[in-house]
Amino acid sequence: MFSPLIDELMAALRCLPSVGPKSAQRMAMQLLEHDRAGALKLADCLVRAVEGVERCQRCRTLTEQELCGVCSNTRRDNTLLCVVETPADVLAIEQAGSYQGKYFVLLGHLSPIDGIGPEDIGIDQLLMLLDQEPITEIILATNPTMEGEATAYYISEKAQRAGITVTRIAHGVPLGGELEYIDGGTLAHAFSSRRAIT
């Protein structure tokens, strides 16, 4: 509008999730008017992260080291392996703070229609881990979507054949969730997965 550089910056900020034109404008103005040091720091972090961050050799999450912080942590329980779809899922579980085992990140889910088969989600590497590590239980935390369920089913078949206990995290009404605001699919699942009170 009054400056090509600012227009370009506003356009570039749109690569961030849920940043529309209005937010991008507010961000550009805020940085240029009040936080140029923060803007330079952000630029520096972006470049270093893009150049440095790759995949953990063992679990495939994002890290700049050969092994991520969880995989290299000898105090984690290596008899438990939680299987998730994305590194963001690992972050979410870590922030919940109660899980003490290790992870394996599929980086996706089975989707025959998109040509995504077992080899694309690291099943070979997962089976190798089951072989090499003292894993006794696999906790399947793929998403409760059709593809996530199919992926969970596929892995459970393989793991049970290897003699390993397989569990699936519970799905249902979130704690503190009000029934009237829960979507129908979740409610239906919550009913069909109901348990007897003992």
Place this chain on the structure above:
Amino acid sequence: MFSPLIDELMAALRCLPSVGPKSAQRMAMQLLEHDRAGALKLADCLVRAVEGVERCQRCRTLTEQELCGVCSNTRRDNTLLCVVETPADVLAIEQAGSYQGKYFVLLGHLSPIDGIGPEDIGIDQLLMLLDQEPITEIILATNPTMEGEATAYYISEKAQRAGITVTRIAHGVPLGGELEYIDGGTLAHAFSSRRAIT
């Protein structure tokens, strides 16, 4: 958490307005997993904007040129001068698309309690413009806060003494605004500024 570089990136993203820990995390994951090219482009734009963008010599908005796009546009009406507090205000008015005159940006407002006097908001430069340019009307678009009103009053005194027409943009209930959701101050102002239907 599992990577110092990612933690640093998430912290750096917090310099963006209304980006909390959860959004910063989502942004970092999205960029590293799905848009590394976008991340590098953003870093590049940040650095070039911080290094290149300064103030327009005439109106004090943000630009990397000596004169901003509005000031250097000979098709704008240079008998109208709209006075605003910030470059973001200029952007907002430009996006509304109906104003065809020029601007002057105060970069703040009078605030004796914070030691901000006329010299800090460029009043000298503003008076010089009134002297050098064929301005016939000043439109005061400072914010409808106590400081914004005081600043508008101060400028109107100076400009009227120079024989220039001074106007203030209208404040009241926004078009499409529902009365029940409008704050009390705005409503009170809308009532006290009511006009006879002619």
